[in-house]
Amino acid sequence: xxxxxxxxxxxxxxxxxxxxxxxxxxxxxxxxxxxxxxxxxxxxxxxxxxxxxxxxxxxxxxxxxxxxxxxxxxxxxxxxxxxxxxxxxxxxxxxxxxxxxxxxxxxxxxxxxxxxxxxxxxxxxxxxxxxxxxxxxxxxxxxxxxxxxxxxxxxxxxxxxxxxxxxxxxxxxxxxxxxxxxxxxxxxxxxxxxxxxxxxxxxxxxxxxxxxxxxxxxxxxxxxxxxxxxxxxxxxxxxxxxxxxxxxxxxxxxxxxxxxxxxxxxxxxxxxxxxxxxxxxxxxxxxxxxxxxxxxxxxxxxxxxxxxxxxxxxxxxxxxxxxxxxxxxxxxxxxxx
Amino acid sequence: xxxxxxxxxxxxxxxxxxxxxxxxxxxxxxxxxxxxxxxxxxxxxxxxxxxxxxxxxxxxxxxxxxxxxxxxxxxxxxxxxxxxxxxxxxxxxxxxxxxxxxxxxxxxxxxxxxxxxxxxxxxxxxxxxxxxxxxxxxxxxxxxxxxxxxxxxxxxxxxxxxxxxxxxxxxxxxxxxxxxxxxxxxxxxxxxxxxxxxxxxxxxxxxxxxxxxxxxxxxxxxxxxxxxxxxxxxxxxxxxxxxxxxxxxxxxxxxxxxxxxxxxxxxxxxxxxxxxxxxxxxxxxxxxxxxxxxxxxxxxxxxxxxxxxxxxxxxxxxxxxxxxxxxxxxxxxxxxxxxxxxxxxxxxxxxxxxxxxxxxxxxxxxxxxxxxxxxxxxxxxxxxxxxxxxxxxxxxxxxxxxxxxxxxxxx
Numbered sequence: 158x159x160x161x162x163x164x165x166x167x168x169x170x171x172x173x174x175x176x177x178x179x180x181x182x183x184x185x186x187x188x189x190x191x192x193x194x195x196x197x198x199x200x201x202x203x204x205x206x207x208x209x210x211x212x213x214x215x216x217x218x219x220x221x222x223x224x225x226x227x228x229x230x231x232x233x234x235x236x237x238x239x240x241x242x243x244x245x246x247x248x249x250x251x252x253x254x255x256x257x258x259x260x261x262x263x264x265x266x267x268x269x270x271x272x273x274x275x276x277x278x279x280x281x282x283x284x285x286x287x288x289x290x291x292x293x294x295x296x297x298x299x300x301x302x303x304x305x306x307x308x309x310x311x312x313x314x315x316x317x318x319x320x321x322x323x324x325x326x327x328x329x330x331x332x333x334x335x336x337x338x339x340x341x342x343x344x345x346x347x348x349x350x351x352x353x354x355x356x357x358x359x360x361x362x363x364x365x366x367x368x369x370x371x372x373x374x375x376x377x378x379x380x381x382x383x384x385x386x387x388x389x390x391x392x393x394x395x396x397x398x399x400x401x402x403x404x405x406x407x408x409x410x411x412x413x414x415x416x417x418x419x420x421x422x423x424x425x426x427x428x429x430x431x432x433x434x435x436x437x438x439x440x441x442x443x444x445x446x447x448x449x450x451x452x453x454x455x456x457x458x459x460x461x462x463x464x465x466x467x468x469x470x471x472x473x474x475x476x477x478x479x480x481x482x483x484x485x486x487x488x489x490x491x492x493x494x
Numbered sequence: 495x496x497x498x499x500x501x502x503x504x505x506x507x508x509x510x511x512x513x514x515x516x517x518x519x520x521x522x523x524x525x526x527x528x529x530x531x532x533x534x535x536x537x538x539x540x541x542x543x544x545x546x547x548x549x550x551x552x553x554x555x556x557x558x559x560x561x562x563x564x565x566x567x568x569x570x571x572x573x574x575x576x577x578x579x580x581x582x583x584x585x586x587x588x589x590x591x592x593x594x595x596x597x598x599x600x601x602x603x604x605x606x607x608x609x610x611x612x613x614x615x616x617x618x619x620x621x622x623x624x625x626x627x628x629x630x631x632x633x634x635x636x637x638x639x640x641x642x643x644x645x646x647x648x649x650x651x652x653x654x655x656x657x658x659x660x661x662x663x664x665x666x667x668x669x670x671x672x673x674x675x676x677x678x679x680x681x682x683x684x685x686x687x688x689x690x691x692x693x694x695x696x697x698x699x700x701x702x703x704x705x706x707x708x709x710x711x712x713x714x715x716x717x718x719x720x721x722x723x724x725x726x727x728x729x730x731x732x733x734x735x736x737x738x739x740x741x742x743x744x745x746x747x748x749x750x751x752x753x754x755x756x757x758x759x760x761x762x763x764x765x766x767x768x769x770x771x772x773x774x775x776x777x778x779x780x781x782x783x784x785x786x787x788x789x790x791x792x793x794x795x796x797x798x799x800x801x802x803x804x805x806x807x808x809x810x811x812x813x814x815x816x817x818x819x820x821x822x823x824x825x826x827x828x829x830x831x832x833x834x835x836x837x838x839x840x841x842x843x844x845x846x847x848x849x850x851x852x853x854x855x856x857x858x859x860x861x862x863x864x865x866x867x868x869x870x871x872x873x874x875x876x877x878x879x880x881x882x883x884x885x886x887x888x889x890x891x892x893x894x895x896x897x898x899x900x901x902x903x904x905x
Contacts, residue, residue, distance in 0.1 A: 247858040273860070342740050345748065350833070351582045352858035352865065368580050368592060374750065374832035374844060377854050385832075388661040389749055 210238030211451040217244075217251030217264040220354065220379075220397060221436055224291065225264055227467045232458050239451050248354050255441050256280045261452060263439040266293065267354040286440035288484055290459050292474040294398040294425045294433040295359055296407040298383060300390040305337060307409030307417045310431075313363040316344055316393065320367035332391065340391040346373040347382045347394030355379065358434050359395050395432075398425070399472025425474040436473065448488065460485050535881075538874040545867045555864075560871075561596050579835040579851070581865045593868055595875065597835040601845035602876070605827050606820035608756025608841065613764040613820075614813055621771035621809075622797060626783070629702030636705065637772065644765035652829030655758030656750060660830060664749045668727040668735045672719040680715035684708060748844040750832035755845065758830045759820050767816040774808020775801060807894035814887030818880050824849040848872045 213232075215225060222245035229241030244250070251263030252273035257280075269277075269285065277285050297313065299305060308316070312335065315325035332340050348369065349355040356375075360366060376382045379396035386392040387404025398420060401407055409417040410432055424430040438459065442448060448456065458464045465475040476484075485491070545555050578592035620640075624633050663670050688699060699707050731738040739745040778801050786796040802809070827847040833854065834844035852869050859866040 249858045249860045253861060272863075341737065343746050350854040350858075351580065352855045357582065368578070371578060371597065371835045371837075372844070374748070374834050375846070375854070376833070377828065384657065385749070389664070392749075 208238045209236045209450045209454050211449075212240045212242055213262065213451050213455055214242045214260045215244065215262040215264060216246075216254035216260045217262075217439075218248040218266040218354070218436070219245040220248075220266040220293070221245070221264040221291075223399075223471055224436070224468065224473065227471060228455065228459055228464060231463060231467060232455055235458065236451075236454055239454060241455075247352075249352070251439060252277065255285060255439060258441070261441045261449075262455070263441075264290075265354075265437045265439060267357065267434070268437060269439065281441065281443075283444050286442045288438040288440065288456065288460075288488075289435045289476060289480065290438045291436040291465075291468040291476060292425055292433060293436050294420050294430055294474065295355060295395050296398050296401065296420045296432070297363075297393065297395050297410065298386050298401070298405040298407055299393050300340070300386060301404055301406050302390055303337075303340065303406060305335065305408060307411045308335075309411030309415075310363055310365070310413065312411075314365060314367060317346060317348070317359075317369055317373065318364045318367040319370045320364070322365035322367040323363075342391055345389060345392040346370065347385045347392055348373045348375055349379065349382065349395070350375045350377055354434075355395070355397060358432065362432055363395075398474070401472070422469070422474045426477055433474075453488075453490075456488060457490050460488075460490065535874070535877060538870050538877060542867050542871040542874055545864070545871060555591075555593065559591060559593055561594065577837050579846075581855075581868050593864075595848070595868075595872055597837040598846055598848045598851050598872060599875065600837045601827075601831070601835065602821055602847040602849065604752055604841075604845050605755045605759060605823075605831065605847055606817060608752050609759035609763050609820040609823075610813070610817055612756050612760030613767055613816060616760070617764045617767035617812075617816070618771055618809065621768050621775055622802070623705070625772050625775035626797060626801065627701055627793070628705060629700070632703060632705055637769075640765045640768055643761075644769070646762070648762060648823060648825040649829070651758050651762050652826040655754055655826065656829035656831075659758070660750045660754045663754065664736075664747075666723075667747075668723040668731070669720050671735065672723040672726050673716060676715050676719045676722070680711070680718075681708070684711050745840070745842060747842045748832055748834070750830055750844055752831070752841045752843065752845050755827055755831045756841075759823055759826050762823065762826060763816040763820050766819065767812045770812030770815060771805075771809050774805040774812065777808065778804045804898050807891045807898065810894060811887050811891045814883060814891075818883050818887075821883070822849060822876065822880055824853050828853055848876045852876075 213229075222243065225241070225243050225245070229243060232239055232241060245264075248265040248267055251260075251265050252269060253276075254260045255263045256276050263285075268287070274284065297308060310323045311325040312329065314321055314323035315327065315329040316335075319328060321328065329335060329344070331343050335344075348359065356369075360369065374385065376385060379400040382394045382396040383400050383402050383405050386394045386396075387402060398407075407420055409419045410430060411417050412431065418424050418430045420430050420432070425433045438456070440448075440452070440456075447453070460476075460481055465481065468475045475481075577594045577596045579594060579597055580592040624636055628636070688696060691699070727733060727735050732742075736747060739747060782800055782804060783796050786800045787793070791799070824847075827845075828850035831846060831850065832844035833846045833850055835846040835851075836843050852873055855865070856869050859869055
């Protein structure tokens with residue numbers, strides 16, 4: 158019996174050893190991080206500007222996680238004393254954190270709902286400050302060999318929903334009903350999970366607030382939707398613009414007046430492409446008060462040409478120039494930058 | 495006889511104190527675990543109370559809307575919107591919310607059922623073979639390997655199933671079907687061939703090592719099925735199996751379907767079922783099996799009539815533990831199932847489980863909202879279900895064990 162026991166313990170011991178090593182490595186990395194963070198605040202290059210230091214905590218959208226991360230890196234290059242602590246568990250996590258005061262910056266991929274807004278006002282006595290920091294779009298994706306040029310609201314509604322509130326005469330279940338010879342057979346539907354901002358936007362615009370068919374495969378991320386569509390010629394799905402891969406083709410969206418709108422950055426920025434949305438940063442800023450230095454530095458970067466270049470680099474769409482300048486002026490940041 | 499001096503009073507008291515301390519610690523630990531379990535249940539129950547007895551202006555949710563059970567639940571009885579899960583949709587005035595947990599509960603049970611259908615026969619077969627027939631050396635290698643399989647995280651299994659296995663099966667459907675068709679006859683043929691072999695050859699292929707010398711045979715069967723698949727597809731299925739199924743039989747095949755989930759979860763559940771069943775079978779006293787064989791029973795009769803009944807309490811609890819794990823498993827279902835909240839019997843359709851729904855939607859649901867409470871209700875349902883399954887397993891196990899205790903002379 159003791160022999161059997163020890164045999165059985167071997168895999169567990171190995172596993173525990175692996176775990177211990179990982180924990181140690183992580184602890185070391187943390188110590189290094191702390192050492193780096195604790196380096197004394199230096200004077201600027203020329204010795205006259207005092208460095209801004211501090212930790213910026215943010216909590217919110219996972220769509221914007223990559224964006225926040227890159228902004229944080231760029232900020233650390235500008236001001237080595239600032240560290241960004243990023244928590245990205247979904248847009249819905251931002252308002253509670255802002256209300257509780259655990260964070261002053263809440264990135265959200267959708268505007269705050271009335272309930273969330275009311276909760277903030279009830280706790281702090283003033284409304285949260287809303288900044289538009291980038292634009293994003295949803296694209297309807299099909300397999301790269303699929304010949305379909307574009308779909309309008311009525312077809313998308315007929316394909317994805319079982320309510321047909323956009324006025325389609327009936328449900329569309331196979332590709333032949335869309336006028337194609339190939340691919341053959343049923344349309345396989347892919348989309349984002351309920352409660353995601355992406356699904357809500359698609360439902361509002363393309364389904365006229367109707368209900369999705371239960372046969373829609375709900376994926377926990379846009380990347381998973383794109384991957385699923387890329388492997389199946391008969392699939393159709395919707396995903397964030399910045400998740401496109403060569404395996405899928407982004408279809409144009411046909412407006413109600415019949416013009417096809419491709420999801421190119423210019424159309425998204427002008428608002429011509431209907432499946433687009435703003436990405437927001439919510440601030441806890443009492444009226445009449447100036448922003449604290451780290452927050453100010455962060456927003457200065459986000460609304461700078463450098464920050465907007467990062468937006469474009471990650472596949473989102475930069476703000477129109479006029480809107481960028483207007484927001485800078487409203488926060489009393491230098492407009493020249 | 496007694497060389498050591500009798501323990502002094504001080505020492506005895508010290509030992510008693512230590513015993514008492516240990517007893518207290520163990521009791522406290524046990525009570526702590528039970529208290530934690532109760533606390534989880536109570537937390538979930540308290541959180542979902544506002545769903546049924548609302549305090550504000552929101553209306554209470556009827557059980558009909560949740561489970562779709564009401565006979566005349568008015569609009570909820572409408573087939574089109576019954577059994578639908580769309581908790582975040584904004585409703586037009588006068589519209590019934592689509593918040594039925596029934597498709598999610600169905601998906602959970604369907605996935606668990608397929609997982610058990612795949613895992614239990616394989617695991618029990620392997621356990622019976624390795625505890626009774628396999629050579630001791632092979633067994634001592636096999637058991638730790640299978641237990642290592644259990645340490646594989648669910649995310650990894652789910653990832654492989656959802657992103658590698660499912661698309662592969664979709665592309666090679668004919669090969670998979672051919673393989674399933676050929677596997678059983680192929681294995682039976684191997685057994686038949688062995689008994690036809692001349693004696694010295696048979697000596698070289700002992701039964702205890704069947705696990706090893708069947709491996710090349712299995713590879714041969716697999717190769718044959720891959721080789722035969724195009725021919726099979728051309729002759730029997732008009733050249734394209736998927737199209738045949740869809741156009742002729744009206745079967746819609748989802749890439750991520752219940753069978754893929756069942757296979758992946760079966761793979762994850764198998765090691766624990768195997769380990770427990772193997773322990774139970776090895777625990778049957780050898781005297782029983784030897785006695786049966788001495789009285790002229792064949793190996794098969796010994797296994798079927800003597801060893802299996804004697805080990806049945808342990809086997810039953812092994813299956814139940816597997817069922818509990820399959821019901822609660824999250825990542826495999828999430829990644830391999832496609833999460834389509836369907837309620838069909840077709841194993842080639844997608845499904846969606848309670849646990850996966852909670853995992854996907856809870857981070858995005860605002861605390862205190864109806865969606866949040868519904869998800870906690872789903873969690874409560876899951877909690878109660880696994881609790882009931884485990885309790886039932888334990889009750890049946892103790893009863894069975896009492897019944898079979900006489901057989902083994904009280905071991």
